[in-house]
Amino acid sequence: MIAGKEIEIMDIISPDDFNSGRCFQLRGGSSATPSSSQSARKSFSNPFKSVCKPSSKDNRQNDFQNCKPRHDPYAPNSLVMPRPDKNHQWMLNKNCFPIVDVVIDPHLVHHLRPHQKEGVIFLYESVMGMRMSGRCGAILADEMGLGKTLQCISLIWTLQCQGPYGGKPVIKKTLIVTPGSLVKNWKKEFQKWLGSERIKIFTVDQDHKVDEFIKSTLYSVLIISYEMLLRSLDQIKNVKFDLLICDEGHRLKNSTIKTTSALISLFCEKRIILTGTPVQNDLQEFFALIDFVNPGILGSLSSYRKIYEEPIIKSREPSASEEEKELGERRAAELTCFTGLFILRRTQEIINKYLPPKIENIVFCRPAALQIELYQKLLNSQAVRFCLQGLLENSPHLICIGALKKLCNHPCLLFNSIKEKKCSSTCDKNEERSLYEGLLKVFPADYDPLLFTETDSGKLQVLTKLLAVIHELRPMEKVVLVSNYTQTLNVLQEVCKRHGYAYTRLDGQTPISQRQQIVDGFNSKYSTDFIFLLSSKAGGVGLNLIGGSHLILYDIDWNPATDIQAMSRVWRDGQKHSVHIYRLLTTGTIEEKIYQRQISKQSLSGAVVDLAKTSEHIQFSVEELKNLFTFHESSHCITHDLLDCMCTEDLTDDSLEKCAVSRHCQLGPQYQKSDSLKSLSMSQLKQWKHFSGDNVNLTDPFLERIRGNVSFFFQNITNQATAE
Numbered sequence: 001m002i003a004g005k006e007i008e009i010m011d012i013i014s015p016d017d018f019n020s021g022r023c024f025q026l027r028g029g030s031s032a033t034p035s036s037s038q039s040a041r042k043s044f045s046n047p048f049k050s051v052c053k054p055s056s057k058d059n060r061q062n063d064f065q066n067c068k069p070r071h072d073p074y075a076p077n078s079l080v081m082p083r084p085d086k087n088h089q090w091m092l093n094k095n096c097f098p099i100v101d102v103v104i105d106p107h108l109v110h111h112l113r114p115h116q117k118e119g120v121i122f123l124y125e126s127v128m129g130m131r132m133s134g135r136c137g138a139i140l141a142d143e144m145g146l147g148k149t150l151q152c153i154s155l156i157w158t159l160q161c162q163g164p165y166g167g168k169p170v171i172k173k174t175l176i177v178t179p180g181s182l183v184k185n186w187k188k189e190f191q192k193w194l195g196s197e198r199i200k201i202f203t204v205d206q207d208h209k210v211d212e213f214i215k216s217t218l219y220s221v222l223i224i225s226y227e228m229l230l231r232s233l234d235q236i237k238n239v240k241f242d243l244l245i246c247d248e249g250h251r252l253k254n255s256t257i258k259t260t261s262a263l264i265s266l267f268c269e270k271r272i273i274l275t276g277t278p279v280q281n282d283l284q285e286f287f288a289l290i291d292f293v294n295p296g297i298l299g300s301l302s303s304y305r306k307i308y309e310e311p312i313i314k315s316r317e318p319s320a321s322e323e324e325k326e327l328g329e330r331r332a333a334e335l336t337c338f339t340g341l342f343i344l345r346r347t348q349e350i351i352n353k354y355l356p357p358k359i360e361n362i363v364f365c366r367p368a369a370l371q372i373e374l375y376q377k378l379l380n381s382q383a384v385r386f387c388l389q390g391l392l393e394n395s396p397h398l399i400c401i402g403a404l405k406k407l408c409n410h411p412c413l414l415f416n417s418i419k420e421k422k423c424s425s426t427c428d429k430n431e432e433r434s435l436y437e438g439l440l441k442v443f444p445a446d447y448d449p450l451l452f453t454e455t456d457s458g459k460l461q462v463l464t465k466l467l468a469v470i471h472e473l474r475p476m477e478k479v480v481l482v483s484n485y486t487q488t489l490n491v492l493q494e495v496c497k498r499h500g501y502a503y504t505r506l507d508g509q510t511p512i513s514q515r516q517q518i519v520d521g522f523n524s525k526y527s528t529d530f531i532f533l534l535s536s537k538a539g540g541v542g543l544n545l546i547g548g549s550h551l552i553l554y555d556i557d558w559n560p561a562t563d564i565q566a567m568s569r570v571w572r573d574g575q576k577h578s579v580h581i582y583r584l585l586t587t588g589t590i591e592e593k594i595y596q597r598q599i600s601k602q603s604l605s606g607a608v609v610d611l612a613k614t615s616e617h618i619q620f621s622v623e624e625l626k627n628l629f630t631f632h633e634s635s636h637c638i639t640h641d642l643l644d645c646m647c648t649e650d651l652t653d654d655s656l657e658k659c660a661v662s663r664h665c666q667l668g669p670q671y672q673k674s675d676s677l678k679s680l681s682m683s684q685l686k687q688w689k690h691f692s693g694d695n696v697n698l699t700d701p702f703l704e705r706i707r708g709n710v711s712f713f714f715q716n717i718t719n720q721a722t723a724e
């Protein structure tokens with residue numbers, strides 16, 4: 001008797017079944033095993049004809065005549081989908097149609113990379129219910145740049161024309177839901193891979209309503225933004241879609257939000273979520289995504305919490321007992337194994353080998369005299385002192401950090417801020433006023449920020465020289481110039497004008513409707529633009545800037561993801577030239593500190609980086625603030641100092657030539673290939689090439705030109721073997 005109830009023990013659960021959590025699942029105790037394509041093929045060797053009603057001889061002949069594969073499965077390089085196994089046939093081929101090979105259109109196969117072929121097979125098996133009986137959902141979580149779109153297009157085109165049973169097409173209509181900024185991009189991709197004749201695509205916008213799609217029989221694919229979907233949900237519900245693809249699907253984090261419930265309300269069994277971020281970091285989001293593509297597969301949310309979420313979270317707490325740790329690990333492992341059947345995640349690493357060389361440079365620029373003077377003044381201000389003593393309640397450290405960052409970009413930006421504060425009569429922030437106290441006196445009396453001189457900023461000087469040498473040595477190549485701030489972009493734009501460089505610009509103010517046009521214009525080989533001015537915040541995930549092969553990150557963000565994303569816009573599939581990346585940092589200043597924080601913190605956690613997180617969300621200890629607000633005027637590179645690297649220590653005259661390059665800075669070749677999307681760690685940085693600005697061994701013609709203003713370089717070359 002337990003709590004007044006009579007209990008009968010019917011069976012004993014094995015510790016293994018309990019620890020893994022398998023015994024709680026509806027499927028009973030069997031562990032999930034993927035039906036690999038090979039085993040599927042094997043079991044086909046004897047399809048059970050006996051169950052089928054024998055059709056008349058004529059009919060059968062007819063059937064077989066119509067049932068040839070659409071493309072030759074035996075042609076060299078053909079990509080043939082796995083055949084369904086007996087169980088699948090028994091469930092879904094009630095009419096006993098002959099089995100026909102599903103063969104991907106050779107026109108597409110020609111363009112598919114090995115990992116994309118794998119991805120197409122994965123998607124095919126998933127939506128056909130071949131990976132898990134009765135389940136037709138999948139999550140494709142490939143990192144940006146791996147061609148999720150092409151994999152989906154291949155799947156749609158295949159299923160729309162072919163099927164394993166009698167060659168009958170599996171789907172008629174497909175719905176693709178995507179962020180508004182990517183609607184046009186999807187259509188373009190369809191045209192790129194399939195042309196405009198094979199398949200008719202309908203995109204919903206102001207001028208093209210869903211009605212039009214419904215009335216016409218021409219179109220088989222509807223592409224719509226999440227916003228438009230909500231607005232036209234009633235009409236869309238009336239259409240029978242056979243395949244639903246949700247691009248940037250991590251938006252469906254929560255099953256209670258409107259978009260998700262709208263999508264759930266659509267009757268469509270075959271569902272695919274596309275996302276570029278790992279899905280397993282937040283267990284609740286994970287449930288929402290899984291439950292969307294394969295409803296109910298993890299049971300109810302409350303049982304999921306009890307069986308998986310709670311033990312897993314508990315096991316990760318520092319206070320967890322050994323028992324709790326083991327249980328949590330087992331449950332996590334089982335969850336991964338089970339859901340792994342319909343989740344595919346690959347990182348960019350797998351295509352790096354096909355990309356042209358990437359030369360990454362971290363360039364430490366000597367601050368200009370005016371910058372040094374202002375920097376020291378700022379650090380000696382009352383506001384900064386109060387910050388460090390933790391005296392102010394609303395500690396104005398963010399304002400101080402902002403002022404220092406502006407100064408590093410160019411003193412004229414700081415000048416503008418001071419002027420703004422002076423002019424605004426409503427300014428009641430004493431701290432901010434005290435921060436700027438006496439700074440104006442440092443500027444020349446007739447200082448005009450619009451007429452800024454380039455020599456007043458170390459980084460700007462390096463930039464102008466860099467642009468000049470690229471223009472001179474690589475007249476056919478283009479530059480993507482990135483900043484986090486619109487005001488800085490204005491300064492950079494002015495530099496373009498002064499030097500007569502043709503440029504184009506995309507920032508937060510650029511209307512979404514124009515963005516694609518600007519990007520296409522720049523990428524076109526007919527474009528005369530030399531420079532693409534980009535606000536890193538104006539992002540948009542699909543922004544592809546392979547027209548540029550030199551990327552200059554003018555300033556640094558707290559969040560490494562912002563910069564990593566910028567880099568991957570250029571070094572990605574389709575890039576024809578060697579890619580040069582320059583990260584400009586002002587030596588000894590807060591920019592170096594932010595950079596160090598990027599590479600140390602991020603490598604520790606190894607977790608996903610949330611693009612939404614900015615400096616406002618970062619908590620600083622007084623100790624950290626002290627470090628941030630210290631200026632290392634005499635160091636060539638405090639980042640290098642921190643590495644404990646010996647390469648520059650004995651810089652005597654005769655060892656000068658041998659230093660840096662020849663020493664342990666080039667340890668193993670295994671460190672040479674860095675994953676472009678993982679952030680760099682301190683220890684990796686140690687493996688890069690180190691050059692001090694006065695190093696005589698600089699062979700890079702671009703670095704050679706700017707060395708006069710540079711105190712230190714780090715350089716790393718990826719894919720050097722595949723020379724230009």
Ligand SMILES: [Zn+2]
Pocket residue numbers: 640645646647648660665690
């Ligand atoms: Zn070194």
